[in-house]
Amino acid sequence: MLQLEHLSKTYADGTRALSDINLSVREGEIVSLIGGSGCGKTTLLRLVAGLDQTSAGAIRLDGEALSGPHPSVGIVFQEPRLLPWLTVSQNIAFGLAHLSPAGRKSRVRHALEKIGLSEHAERWPRDLSGGQQQRVAIARAFVTNPKVLLLDEPFSALDAFTRASLHEHLLGLWEETRPTVVLVTHDVQEAVTLADRAVVMQPKPGRIFDELPLTLARPRDKTGLAFESSVRRVLTALDHSLNTPQQQPQRERDRQAAALWW
Amino acid sequence: MSGQATSHAWSSQQGAAALAAPSPAEKRRAFDWRILLGFLLPVAVALLWEAAVRFGLAQGRLVPPPSRIAATLWALAETGELWTHVGVTLWRIASGFVLGAAAGIVLGALSGASSTVRRLLDPTLQALRAIPSIAWVPLFILWLGIFEASKVALIAVGVFFPVYLGIAGAILSVDRKLVEVGHVFRLSRIQLARRILLPAVLPEAVIALRSGLGLGFMFVVAAEFMGASEGLGYLLVDGQQMGKPDQILAAIIAFALLGKIADSLLVGLTKPLVRWQDTVRERL
């Protein structure tokens, strides 16, 4: 279980990127963070990944406080960030230096097959399309078998077709080890396709506005009524998060929101 | 993970490698005839000048025709004199380059990697860089004598600065995003340097070494002007004092060839290290 307790982050220049975030994510749950630009989604992931220091509050994974990069936490950034001097398979093996060469090889081969890039194993990242590069980045994070996987708008630069196929690749990888996933997205459809719960955030300072459970059965039928209504619910919440006066206390708004939508 | 999946992937991987392999290799093997275009201008000028001298339109005393320069070069080569001079010059460049490049790499790496070292070293080095290197000559002669040591020192100084600046700048400009990938996988400082910083700076390091080598060739001439009895620079001075323009031009051509060969050698040796680069075209 991943727990964020009273998490706050104020940057050196005084920007209050996050204030008093409380969130717990069950083991194996997929949570998607949605919210307008600048509401601190990237900041939140960077704190959990240990790339930035928290200003206040704690992050716990199964009770253990996280402070800094942790072997059980993997992250996929918005851009692929592949190392251009390593081939595709070497990139995927980057976090496996502690394994024997044979163990590394078999894991990489399996991951390549899972993301459908076996025939590109020995190519340079520069020779791959954007979607293929992002798949390699996802595989690089998955092969280390993290307990928690953080994804920061990993598909936002891609077209709708590629995105849909990457959703399947992602779920395929997730099925195998069922890590806890925190997925940041701008795309409500994407959130409803992938997540068990949508967390809507609000800016200035960044905080949680609302949480919506998405209890559709998997695999999800994107043309079904249930899917449609979930999308609408999340959209409404998002709308309210942008329009609600920001001075209103969060509890109050939560209660209003609950009254409105259930 | 699962054993079955691995054996599957194996066959398709091999098949793809076989498919993908020939195309880039083929491209490299095919000779690009357009390279010859570069020879057109110098060859045409040489032929015209040769003809002008042959037909008595010009005397060719101060600007000897190509045939006479070639004959001079040939004569120098036959007596073995050329090889002595070339050998001495190359030896001076090589030792100066090794010393200057080594110092440049070490100090550049330190000042790129640590801001404390940078604050300590960089202002002094930048101030020293502002001094025209030739200005050191009298001092080096006083300190190190008029023989090899002062010449090698001058060349090393010339090589040092571009290498130092290039390496330090390359390390400072490494993409923070890639460094973060290293942090995510919890690399130690040494692992980070070896697995991310080093490969990331290699392309710029090669460029720095190449400009260092170029300056090495420049400074060897300066060094050999200040009193040498051997070396291509000596041939230049000797040609001027004896009024032998053909010897001067022969030495200049030898310099051009050596410089190009040394540079190509450096590029060739480092090419496997920077194969992955995504540049428009191989820089010349």
Ligand SMILES: Nc1ncnc2c1ncn2[C@@H]1O[C@H](COP(=O)(O)OP(=O)(O)OP(=O)(O)O)[C@@H](O)[C@H]1O
């Ligand atoms: N390094 C930094 N220094 C100062 N302020 C920062 C820094 N990084 C982000 N911020 C500020 O913190 C706030 C949250 O930024 P963050 O990148 O987390 O937003 P986001 O929700 O990911 O936005 P987007 O959806 O546009 O990616 C913004 O107001 C931003 O300007």
Ligand SMILES: [Mg+2]
């Ligand atoms: Mg962001």
